[in-house]
Amino acid sequence: MTDLASPTQPSAPSGADTSDTSDTIDTLAGLQAGSPLAAIRHARDKVALHTQRSEDALFDPALPDLSLQERLFAAWYVARLSLANDLADAYVAKLIATGAQPTTLDAIEAGTLNSTIDARLIAILSHVKLLTIKPVEARPEHLQTLQQAGITTRGIVALSQLIAFVTYQLRVVAGLKALRAAQEAAGASTSQVNTSASPVDRLNGFTFDTLGWRAWLDTVSLAGATLEQIAVLEESHPHAKTSDYYLLLVQQAEILRQRSGVFNAIMYAPGGLPRAERELASTVVSRVNGCVYCASVHAQRFGQLAKRTDAIEQVFEDPSSAGTTERERAIIQYAIKLTGHPENVDAAAIKRLEANGLTQAEILDLTHAIAIFAWANRLMLTLGEPVFPQAE
Template structure:
């Protein structure tokens, strides 16, 4: 069964404390050197749900549970490599420090397959195919561990971008700064999915559906409390979320992070958070995510033509072309933050401050953009969209 899904939306107001987290542990604040009494620290307290559940996602991803064969030393080794690929040496050092007291991971075919998968997710997620997942499975990865592996790579991609945004807002130095405009990325245009369904060949505001390349769990495979968790977030009928439910603690924390970023009052208007999601999806080549969030941005802004102008930008072209000044500045920042490695700079932040964005609005823009480094990489590498 396939299902149409909002690429990462939820519809519950309930927040839960992250499993294994403490109220005082905040890795992002530590690595970005954020004073809780600063304007940025206060903005993050206003967005407490996003702050708490980003940490909760970290805790869940680096917790080996059940019969998983994805060992903790492998997780930290992969996270270190992904952080390095994304240009965040401080985050890479953090993972190296977590790895150091653990036994060295065996360098075998299975680990090399994971590194290949991680490199593809990092640099060219739109190039992924179902055959790539089958190659992972052939080296001994289980369906559940493939999902956890993909979540880990996508999460670290999110971390690196959010950390960069936080450091820029905090006046901290960053690497790979560039004022050059980051262009639209490439996307798949085959016209047919791997199962033979009609596939979109261009970015669109029309509603699309999505099908997985490895099987989603059926609802009957979840026990009663797990079914209740899926139902609480409206995930029961979605192939995508039942696939991510192969690691339900990560899915739960990730969903609550999403809610804390996109479904909060004040700060950046929702239409511009949806715009940021669309921009990231254009950089990464995620037609499905772009269709959902462009449609929402168009509805909320009542500017469908401006949104379509963004969707129509061809690979290699500047994404902010033809937009009004506020959207230009937001698009240029979101695109630069979405690059691999991210290149957003203090110049981008100053432009946004000059047009009047507050600290909370800037935080919302950075978090909305960064989240889609995570969302796109899952959508693009675990399945594909189709029309119908």
């Protein structure tokens, strides 16, 4: 499940250096060490740390079940389908280093997946396309297709995490590039680090009800779990040991550890963007992506924090016109744009948020909250399904 209760905060491993600002997102966003925007980003040091460690875990050459080249093909294709060309180019360079042929890349881009391309890779890329463009259409038979191509449950979990991670990664980069453009347009004169700071049953299939979630693949049994898997479950969420979601994702324990670190640091860190507004943005993303489960969890959370549900009811009805204030409408519109068309997020989108009182540090918090649900929704939508309460 996605985080109905406040989780245990995972700490950085002993001896970890959280001050290093040299990472993939900094590089792709064009952040210079010591710049105002780099300072804002690294004020959320755990987000930056666990984001980079998620990437490291996902592309660990020793990761079993999927070759490094298969994972790089998947990551490149997510970025290319999302029009995140700088990120796609970065993955191409890594692909070529593994021996991938440019002709294979050309054939994939042209949509000519033929007998010259390995059938297993075709299955992987087809799954990438589904999860990137229309995850709400995922069904159990799509996972069965991967299994028939020889990919294990553990491999499917790794692939799903990787695809979802890259959708998160490219949205964080897009938001940071827009923030940098807005800073440059304003001469960076306003840059500051700011670290202080009655429900209906269902609308359009979305609900405030508490839902369950069941996996479409085999989960890890606690009796058979390794000590590392148990430790990661305990770090991730208070209810992880009874959740199909976590018991499936812990098939890849280190990837789950870092993913939980990112999620918890984004959604539960003190200061910055008010928690209720992070939950509002999360609900908007989930509504746009069609993730009924995530929308229900974070709609409830918004109601608990804001002591009202009117904005959420409007989101469930029609996100494009939702919001009870100009600030809420600006947040919602930014969430819709970054979710649907991250390639079009620009300085103008940042200026609208600033005009409604958001600092650049709050805008980065908002960007993170939106991006993490590109990740969360894709796991929920493509590895299992929501379970609705029994009607009385």
